Amino acid sequence: MKYQRTGIKLVLFSVIDGKLCVFFENHMLPSVAWRGEGSLDQAVDELTRRVPGLATDQGYREQLYTFSGVEAGLPAQAGEYDIAIAYFVLLGEHKIPQGLRDRWIAYDARANSTDLAIITYAVQRLQWKVEYTNVVYSLLPQEFTLSQLQRVYEAILGKPLDKRNFRKKILSLGILKDTKKKKSLGRARPAGVYRFKTQKLTYVEIL
Amino acid sequence: MKYQRTGIKLVLFSVIDGKLCVFFENHMLPSVAWRGEGSLDQAVDELTRRVPGLATDQGYREQLYTFSGVEAGLPAQAGEYDIAIAYFVLLGEHKIPQGLRDRWIAYDARANSTDLAIITYAVQRLQWKVEYTNVVYSLLPQEFTLSQLQRVYEAILGKPLDKRNFRKKILSLGILKDTKKKKSLGRARPAGVYRFKTQKLTYVEIL
């Protein structure tokens, strides 16, 4: 009797220097075989630990999709899996050690990685999630300015946003707390500092 | 070396008699072991064929989620899988042979099936999908009246909808075609007959 080989793949996102970036290990998504020992989550933990500078508990993680056969482009890759369970993980730029930033590549829908289909799917999911939840908390330090927040949104959505409308919207959602502090970046007027009320995933009330 | 056992589970939905129903095989979702032969899709085809009155190509199918360990309540079930890949399938009431309707049970969030977590998740996905796509085409005959359509929406969303607003909205989406025919049900005024412009999944323009 034949058993299938199952793999786990990670799509790691971060917004670095205003650009949406994905982590690669020699031009492929980090992946590992899974042999059914322990839970899937544990296996993902382990895989996560392989990424330099990334502790298990950091960031936001979510299962993406289970790819099989053609969809994942798997046949083309010898020694690969019959099915691949893909996860995406969000990691704040501030948690990435400076020396390792070159392993993060700016997302480009036209790139031709074997994993492009998975990455594209992950980006769509991220774009959706960021509009309907507070999930961006995982891409920012605990305290941040509204401009920082806006830059993260712009990087993910891939388009510029209007400053006034953005602030009105985000503040009206009531997911932020004004710390009343001020932070000065460079030689400009200091900006107000905010934090997310909660670091747990919350769906935004659209009513 | 140990290999994991992978299972496929099906959540089959239909709206029968104005109620959202799920198909059960002795109080459980239909499932089958998968040993990595052929693609996942083929395996789902096969499982689908086990459901009486359901041909492979009928209805709409989508992968739901891959459950492992605790999440799916699997440990409680002896002889079950390490991971279960769940799919949901939508099937029009008109395609279900009369004699087999008793295997379809009205969805109840309070029921205590071992598969309740999966089913609940599937219902949420369905509710979302039905609001942003034309996917209900798979739950109705080719031709139908607006009232029939509204009843399907109400069953899925679990709440009554306003007739005038519903019609305005659905017609403005431009996904329906008026056949100009009339259909008389019972002793009331005959209703206009519509069809979906396409039977392929289409995301609705929200602009």
Added chain:
DNA sequence: GCAAAAGTGTTGTTGGTACACCCATGC
């Protein structure tokens, strides 16, 4: 003629979008 379901418009509210200038600071 009456029961049953079909069909039809208006109004108020809300959320989205477009848009331009002054302010506080570092150098």
Added chain:
DNA sequence: GCATGGGTGTACCAACAACACTTTTGC
């Protein structure tokens, strides 16, 4: 004093929600 990014308000438009009566048919 000037360059840099921070911060603010209004007006228009589109989508949504609430709401009640007339029409056509079968019996």
